[in-house]
Amino acid sequence: MDARGRFLGAVFACVLLAGMLPGLQAIAGGGLEKSEPAAENEHAQLVRRGAEVYQRCSACHRLGANAQNRIGPQLNDLLGRKAGSIEGARYSPAMKQAGADGLVWSAETIDAFVADPKGYLKGTTMGLRGVEDAGDRKALVAYLSSFSTGPSNIPETTVPAPPPVDAGVPSEILALKGDPEYGEYLSGECVTCHQPSGADKGIPSIIGWPHEDFVIAMHAYKNKKRPHPVMRMIAGRLSPEEIAALAAYFNKRDR
Ligand code: HEC
Numbered sequence: 001m002d003a004r005g006r007f008l009g010a011v012f013a014c015v016l017l018a019g020m021l022p023g024l025q026a027i028a029g030g031g032l033e034k035s036e037p038a039a040e041n042e043h044a045q046l047v048r049r050g051a052e053v054y055q056r057c058s059a060c061h062r063l064g065a066n067a068q069n070r071i072g073p074q075l076n077d078l079l080g081r082k083a084g085s086i087e088g089a090r091y092s093p094a095m096k097q098a099g100a101d102g103l104v105w106s107a108e109t110i111d112a113f114v115a116d117p118k119g120y121l122k123g124t125t126m127g128l129r130g131v132e133d134a135g136d137r138k139a140l141v142a143y144l145s146s147f148s149t150g151p152s153n154i155p156e157t158t159v160p161a162p163p164p165v166d167a168g169v170p171s172e173i174l175a176l177k178g179d180p181e182y183g184e185y186l187s188g189e190c191v192t193c194h195q196p197s198g199a200d201k202g203i204p205s206i207i208g209w210p211h212e213d214f215v216i217a218m219h220a221y222k223n224k225k226r227p228h229p230v231m232r233m234i235a236g237r238l239s240p241e242e243i244a245a246l247a248a249y250f251n252k253r254d255r
């Protein structure tokens, strides 16, 4: 194949991937710069946008080398993976059953699940309200595909590194040991919204999170790296010690 042929091949591959879901135009209209970039750049842009959307997942999921299960299972090699199949991950009976019934993660099933987790899979414990924008979801799938070795992966894609785990929270803050009793005292305000049962009506469950993830999430609101205005206000009032205490309390709390 000559250079031109290879270029067209790459363009074709990108168009194929982009065409996996309807609505490429929706994406173009949904925020990507319309500077008529080559199709390769368009795919790279899509992946980059996906990395941004993935920030919403990174509180609970890990990607990339040595990714561990956290609140949710690690998401490497997700495309083509049977649902509920990662050893050592904490799954709901619903997710296990869906896998046994033949649910396999693909561009389409990830899209549908992430759009409305509880609507798609009744009984799932995934505390995400859903990614509403179809363009965001398509970008997310492109980003997740770049961590899969399956046929959907396009090897020559430039993959941005997954967001750093520390999210800019200094290690001395992560190392603070919280007093769970003080955390319980402070938690009264939280459980007016975050259901004590761990069940969530559109508000994510915060029970049983690993200490570090909880602290990072709270500091992300405090430092205005996560957008939610109410949580920004609440976290903004809390000292690092108080956040550590809340993390200790909610980590130990039973549902
Ligand atoms: C608040 C924590 C949380 C957030 C945020 C979150 N997840 Fe999850 N995720 C989970 C949990 C817990 C499970 C296991 C659910 C179950 O077993 O019902 C899960 C399961 C999954 C699965 C199924 C994996 C498998 O092995 O079968 C996929 C796919 C997934 N999440 C994708 C995402 C994506 C994409 C995002 C971001 C848009 C996201 N999740 C955000 C907690 C979360």
Ligand code: HEC
Pocket (backbone or CB within 6 Å): 059, 127, 186, 187, 189, 190, 191, 192, 193, 194, 202, 203, 204, 205, 206, 214, 217, 218, 226, 227, 228, 230, 231, 234, 246
């Ligand atoms: C007025 C209702 C409300 C109150 C009170 C509240 N939260 Fe939240 N909290 C939310 C909502 C809504 C979200 C989801 C925000 C988002 O999408 O980023 C959230 C998100 C969170 C998250 C991240 C969850 C995730 O899945 O990423 C943590 C951790 C958290 N809250 C902890 C707390 C703590 C600790 C308190 C008490 C000090 C508290 N919240 C009080 C409504 C509330």
